[in-house]
Amino acid sequence: MPTPDARRSWRESLAVYARAPVVAMLFLGFSAGLPFLLVFSTLSAWLRSAGVEVAAIGFFSWIGMLYSIKFFWAPVVDRVTLPLMTRLLGQRRSWMLLAQAMIAAGLVGLAATPPVGNLGWVAGFALLVAFGSATQDIAIDAFRIESASDDMQAAMASTYIIGYRGGLLAAGAGALYVASAVSWHAAYLTMAALTGVGMMTVLLRPEPRRLAGGNKPVLEPRVRAFLRKTRGQPRAWRHVGAWVIGALVCPFTDFFVRHGVKALALLAFIAVFRVSDLAMASMANPLYIDLGFSLATIANVTNVFGIAMSIGGGVLGGLLVVRYGIGRMLVAGALMTMLTNLLFVALALMGDRLPMLVVTIVGDNLANGMASAVFIAFLSSLTSRAYTATQYALFSSLMTLPGKFLSGFGGLVVDAQGYASFFTLASLLGIPAVLLAVWVSRGMPGRPGA
Numbered sequence: 001m002p003t004p005d006a007r008r009s010w011r012e013s014l015a016v017y018a019r020a021p022v023v024a025m026l027f028l029g030f031s032a033g034l035p036f037l038l039v040f041s042t043l044s045a046w047l048r049s050a051g052v053e054v055a056a057i058g059f060f061s062w063i064g065m066l067y068s069i070k071f072f073w074a075p076v077v078d079r080v081t082l083p084l085m086t087r088l089l090g091q092r093r094s095w096m097l098l099a100q101a102m103i104a105a106g107l108v109g110l111a112a113t114p115p116v117g118n119l120g121w122v123a124g125f126a127l128l129v130a131f132g133s134a135t136q137d138i139a140i141d142a143f144r145i146e147s148a149s150d151d152m153q154a155a156m157a158s159t160y161i162i163g164y165r166g167g168l169l170a171a172g173a174g175a176l177y178v179a180s181a182v183s184w185h186a187a188y189l190t191m192a193a194l195t196g197v198g199m200m201t202v203l204l205r206p207e208p209r210r211l212a213g214g215n216k217p218v219l220e221p222r223v224r225a226f227l228r229k230t231r232g233q234p235r236a237w238r239h240v241g242a243w244v245i246g247a248l249v250c251p252f253t254d255f256f257v258r259h260g261v262k263a264l265a266l267l268a269f270i271a272v273f274r275v276s277d278l279a280m281a282s283m284a285n286p287l288y289i290d291l292g293f294s295l296a297t298i299a300n301v302t303n304v305f306g307i308a309m310s311i312g313g314g315v316l317g318g319l320l321v322v323r324y325g326i327g328r329m330l331v332a333g334a335l336m337t338m339l340t341n342l343l344f345v346a347l348a349l350m351g352d353r354l355p356m357l358v359v360t361i362v363g364d365n366l367a368n369g370m371a372s373a374v375f376i377a378f379l380s381s382l383t384s385r386a387y388t389a390t391q392y393a394l395f396s397s398l399m400t401l402p403g404k405f406l407s408g409f410g411g412l413v414v415d416a417q418g419y420a421s422f423f424t425l426a427s428l429l430g431i432p433a434v435l436l437a438v439w440v441s442r443g444m445p446g447r448p449g450a
Helices: 010-018 020-038 041-049 054-068 074-079 085-089 091-111 119-147 150-181 184-194 196-204 221-229 235-259 262-272 275-281 284-290 295-324 326-350 354-382 388-407 410-417 419-428 431-441
Strands: none
Touching: 010 020, 010 150, 010 295, 020 041, 020 091, 020 119, 020 150, 020 184, 020 196, 041 054, 041 119, 041 150, 041 184, 054 119, 054 388, 074 119, 074 235, 074 388, 085 091, 091 119, 091 184, 091 196, 119 150, 119 388, 150 184, 150 295, 150 326, 150 354, 184 196, 221 235, 235 262, 235 388, 262 388, 262 431, 275 326, 275 354, 275 388, 275 419, 275 431, 284 295, 284 326, 284 419, 295 326, 295 354, 326 354, 326 419, 326 431, 354 388, 410 419
């Protein structure tokens, strides 16, 4: 990690985007983004166009719960070896390839299944895609963290975000275009073929180097202590107990041992960093519509300016972390996220002014793109290389759950107080994140005032 006394030049900072691990995340990001819409909005469009009732389509949204509980099987991805595949490819690449195979199989199954009269099969194949996608996310996160040092993590996160957006575009607009020009069957077969992008990347990139003994629970002190205490007991019981301690207990105790009394404050920071922008997310589109903007205008502005600024923010975040360090940019990201929510307050007060809509979407997406890249780098720096998948899955879940929970109450606040008051409150929710970011940054390279 560069320090203020050994700061990299802008040319050296930009050169990080030409590094192979960073470029690889562009294609793995595409692979991660591709299946997401194919079991959500794109699938809903297919079901509705096939005549499936809206009430039945609504239940398909429950499939998304798999993404929120992926930390439950992250220890399996972290520790369990796959017969033959792990020996040939390594722990991370074998799980990525297996997950991609599940995604492709599920998409082929959906392509071959007419929705009407086969909703059970459609749901089953969609669950297979979602489970494979969530599993792939776990493996990719671990692969990314183990593939490069902390100062490259933001750059890798930014190229991942770009690739992820590309996957969303392919699964959204791309699938709809193929469906309208040919058929839904062809659309889902095309998407299944595009999983080859991720598969080729997995086969071409090397397995990252893990800590010695990182996949051998017997080497961990708590596991050794358990085995000593259970001598003479059934071998199967000792084996299961050792695995549970190594895979489930040690990742959590490791975090608290490494950070001591600061661990709870760090977890609080992870929980509140994105509360401000996630809490207001559910009310952004209703605001645009209630102000009188047409759906076409909203779509054009959010697609053209929103996606461009989100990608630009991610690249900028990665560049600035390489240049200035994670600590300083954590404060900047938290502050920008909080302040850009005030743009929505201005928009709510000004009304249907197209220039203000553009400014709002540009500012919001630029800030969120930058903050996301910086925060992913921060989470990666907290993650132990011995428990990569399990710890990062826990952190990423904690990062989004509080904000998503509070977002559900957004409509009640708008009904009672109006949009301007709601977005002001959402902005104020960012104050704890800014204060904790200042505290966290004091112990990191590139801290303010260093």
